[in-house]
Amino acid sequence: MITIKSPREIELLKQAGNVVYQTHQYIKPFIKEGITTKEIDRLCEEFIRSKGCTPSFKGCEGFPYSVCTSVNDCVVHGYPSNYKLKNGDIITVDIGACYKGYHGDSGWTYAVGNISDNDKYLMEHTEKALYEGIKKARVGNRVGDIGHAVYEYATKHHLGVVREFVGHGVGTSVHEDPSVPNYGKEGTGPLLKEGMVIAIEPMLTFGSEEIDILDNDLTAVTYDGSNAAHYEHTIAITKDGPILLTGVDK
Numbered sequence: 001m002i003t004i005k006s007p008r009e010i011e012l013l014k015q016a017g018n019v020v021y022q023t024h025q026y027i028k029p030f031i032k033e034g035i036t037t038k039e040i041d042r043l044c045e046e047f048i049r050s051k052g053c054t055p056s057f058k059g060c061e062g063f064p065y066s067v068c069t070s071v072n073d074c075v076v077h078g079y080p081s082n083y084k085l086k087n088g089d090i091i092t093v094d095i096g097a098c099y100k101g102y103h104g105d106s107g108w109t110y111a112v113g114n115i116s117d118n119d120k121y122l123m124e125h126t127e128k129a130l131y132e133g134i135k136k137a138r139v140g141n142r143v144g145d146i147g148h149a150v151y152e153y154a155t156k157h158h159l160g161v162v163r164e165f166v167g168h169g170v171g172t173s174v175h176e177d178p179s180v181p182n183y184g185k186e187g188t189g190p191l192l193k194e195g196m197v198i199a200i201e202p203m204l205t206f207g208s209e210e211i212d213i214l215d216n217d218l219t220a221v222t223y224d225g226s227n228a229a230h231y232e233h234t235i236a237i238t239k240d241g242p243i244l245l246t247g248v249d250k
């Protein structure tokens with residue numbers, strides 16, 4: 001069921017989203033060679049809790065950590081571990097925070113030191129694909145318009161579109177209806193209405209779009225070992241256009 005949020009609920013979602021945004025700003029300078037992904041998880045969790053929130057992903061579908069840390073060929077749901085980041089890695093930190101029962105969700109890919117031109121290209125165009133999707137998140141459009149825009153942009157730039165994971169509604173649950181795929185037909189799918197809050201999150205690969213799931217049943221990696229990037233914002237649909245809840249409008 002797709003829920004329409006009241007102005008009071010949007011305000012709470014804004015506060016949760018803002019903590020997610022602040023957590024990204026906080027963790028960014030720590031993302032350097034030598035830090036372990038477990039340390040990133042711990043720092044994010046402490047920061048989220050210091051803001052009066054709880055980490056949305058802890059215990060979500062059995063995930064035992066606070067944030068997802070997906071390195072290089074890992075697409076999503078990477079488990080924090082004792083792996084030490086190396087110069088040239090790329091890492092997606094996916095952060096969720098819950099404030100008074102309302103969630104915010106945003107993943108972002110970061111470079112560790114000096115990365116390859118291929119990875120720069122992958123990151124630049126995955127981020128741009130996200131904004132192509134956000135532009136379509138307008139009252140009167142449909143979910144398929146968002147997916148279509150993301151897919152067109154990604155394939156025009158020869159990047160693979162992972163289909164197994166999709167964006168979603170956000171509210172009192174971190175994952176709600178509707179599903180927001182990174183592909184679709186224009187003019188199809190649920191109608192976008194004022195008061196809907198959704199996460200848009202392209203997951204693009206430099207090579208094959210096929211994935212494998214690891215033995216923990218959650219972590220997804222690319223089948224061919226090529227790197228993946230992932231950019232996500234939670235947004236509110238308003239009569240004046242989309243509002244970023246997990247970021248600041250550029």
Ligand code: MG
Binds near residue numbers: 167201232
């Ligand atoms: Mg999400």
Ligand code: MG
Binds near residue numbers: 095106107232
């Ligand atoms: Mg996320």
